[in-house]
Amino acid sequence: MDYFLSASPSTTSLSFPILFLVLAITLFSLIQSHKNVKQYPLPPGPRPWSIVGCLPAMLRNKPAYRWIHNLMKEMNSEIACIRLGNVHVIPVTCPNIACEFLKAQDHVFSSRPETISSYLASNGYRSTVLSPFGDQWKKMKSVLATHVLSPTRHQWLHKKRVEEADNLVRLVYKQCQESDQDGTVNLRFTTQHYCANVIKKLMFNKRYFGEGMENGGPGFEDEQYVDALFTILNHLFSFCVSDFLSFLTWLDLDGHEEVMREKDRIIRKYHDPIIDDRIQQWKDGKKKDTEDLLDVLITLNDDNGNPLLSRDEIRAQVEEIILAAVDNPSNACEWAFAEMLNNPEILERAVEELDRVVGKQRLVQESDFAELNYVKACAREAFRLHPIAPFNVPHMSMADTVVSNYFIPKGSYVILSRLGLGRNPKVWDEPLKFKPERHLTGTGKVVLAENGLRFISFSTGKRGCMAVTLGSAMTNMLFARLLQGFSWSLPSNESSIDLSTAKDSMALAKPLLAAAKPRLPEHLYPK
Structure with missing residues (x-):
């Protein structure tokens, strides 16, 4: 600042032409770069109509x-380009091209589109995964990486x-024991509620919002809750007309907004009383011990000692974490068991x-996962062949490229x-065949993540899944406990x-029913 105050008139007069020349060169370069970019064609696609595109x-x-x-x-x-309204939608099925988007040019594609469903599910873009690029996303991403999904926090939550x-x-x-039909188990119901139970335990330190059933299963409240979660997930980024023609938003032509608001009300009916009560307990000094992730979010402070997160940010992030945890492991497990029941040699x-690595005298634990490569290969193959959704969460380009x-x-x-x-x-x-052995390379341990984007189990890049460790642990445990504990x-x-496949999703058309029989000593089954 002192330098500019003491500059001589001659120095100042010389600086303006130089500054003008630099700006002119910069502007010219930008214009030329833009022209060069536009010289390339759009990816191939159907011919769009004016205004509505290919809607x-x-x-x-x-x-x-x-x-x-x-x-395609x-x-x-x-790679293709399909214009919906005024939006260019670019689907990709090639791993090499996918890596160009999410690795070579990850900085350009690190934002999210703004849609009705994502706005409602994120409480007005106050969370991480669904929020567009910006300060709020950076803040919440830092919170997750540092305080919620760190290796230390993962170990802290092991017992739960x-x-x-x-x-x-x-x-x-x-x-x-209770089934009238040879031990028939609904594996969709069982796997979905297991995933919901895990994340509720980590978040709220409780399994059920209601009392639950005598057999340890969910009651009405939790069945309603899990149904709401999966309905919201099925509507997120599901090609709603209003998202591409914003002037029609008020009509809610697809009925998406009504469904999203109804299911979100159900989720908040169970979340909000717990969150509000917990915040008040910390304010009143009645609670002093950090027991779960909700406590972690509430007790974060900024540099001035004030709460880092507002109530609305906590609500948004809690809902998003739970939404992100429930569908991928449960879908992979249901599909894998369906494939293995049709191919008993894979199941065997x-x-x-499991019998070789763990034996039959104790239940499989997370510490065993490193040696369960074939079990993990079955999970990887389910992620590859039967993904939870046809597309990943959309990335939005922040510049012409x-x-x-x-x-x-x-x-x-x-x-x-x-x-x-x-x-x-x-x-x-043989891409349509369920072959777990394709993932056994012999060069190292099998992991569920696929960084080469040959398939997507967990997303990668700046917008990559930050809960790979938790998601892998949930998936592996779900597979391993069901396979070890029961004959199917x-x-x-x-x-x-x-x-x-179901008409409007990637799920099995009918929930998977399978006959189960205990295969371990009776004392190993928790009472």
């Missing part, structure tokens, strides 16, 4: 993800995860590994196809499992 075709061909994949197959292209693994075994054991090999010699305009939605990547015949031999077979009235 009419999308509405005629629901579900949208099948229409998009069929278009017809064009024989692993074990409690829910024990409850899983107890619940299935009780179902075996996984059980043999070029990827794979195609022009990608600013504001484009980039959606990596979980389905297309995992079933790409250029990458995978087809229901007595079935000759095979129907592997048809």
Whole structure:
């Protein structure tokens, strides 16, 4: 500052022409760069109409993800551009191109689109995963990385995860005893509630919002709650017309907003009383010990000793963490068991590994996972072949750029196809066959993450999944405890499992029912 005050008139007069020249050169370079970028073509795609783009075709061909994949197959292209309203939607099915987006140019594609569903689920973009790039996202990402999902915090919560693994075994054991149909177990119900129980235990230090059933299963309150979670997940980024034609938002043509608001009210009905009461307990000094993740979020302070997070930020982040935890492990487990029941030799090999590594005199623990490579390979194969959703959470381009010699305009939605990547015949031999052994390379331990984007189990890059450790632990424990604790077979009235996919999602068309029988000494089943 002192330098500029003492500068001579001659020095000042010389600085203006130099400054003008620098600005002119910079502006010229930017213009030329923009022109050079626009010289590249858009990725191939259907010819759009004015204003509405390809929305009419999308509405005629629901579900949208099948229409998009069929278009790409017809064009024989692993990248496309489909204009919906004024938004360029860029689906990708090639791992190399996907890596260009999320690795080479990750800084350009680190934002999220603003949609009705993401706005409601994030309480007005106050959380992490769903929020556009900006200061709020950076703040909440730092909170998660440093205080919620750190290795130290993961170890601190180990006992709670074990409690829910024990409850899983107890619940299935009780179902075996109570069932009138040869020990038939609804694996969709069981796996979804296990995942919900784990994250509720970590977040609220409680398994159920209600009293639960005598057999250890959920009561009405928790069934309602889990249904609301999965309904919200099915509506997030699900090609809602109003998201592409904002002037139609008030009409709610798809009914998405009404559904989202209704299910969000259910979730808040259970979350808000706990959060408000806990905040008050800390304010009044009645609570002094940090017991769960909610306590962690409430007790964070800024540099001035004030609460780091507002009540609304805590509410938003709690809901988002729970939403992120429940669907991926449960879907992978249900699909894997469906495939293994149709291929008993795969099921037998996984059980043999558990018997060899763990034995039958104790229950499998997280410390055993490192040696359970075939069990983890079964989980990886389920993530590859049967992803939870057809696309990953969209990335939005923050600038015009070029990827794979195609022009990608600013504001484009980039959606990596979980389905297309995992079933790409250029990458995978017999891509439609469930073959866990394809993941046994012999060069190291099997992990569930796939950094090369040959399929997506957990997302990568700046917007990558920060809960890979927790998600992997939940998935591995779910697989391992069910496989070790019980012998599984087809229901007595079935000759095979129907592997048809639901009409409007990637889930099995019908919830998986399987016959279970205890296979360990009785004293190992938690009472």
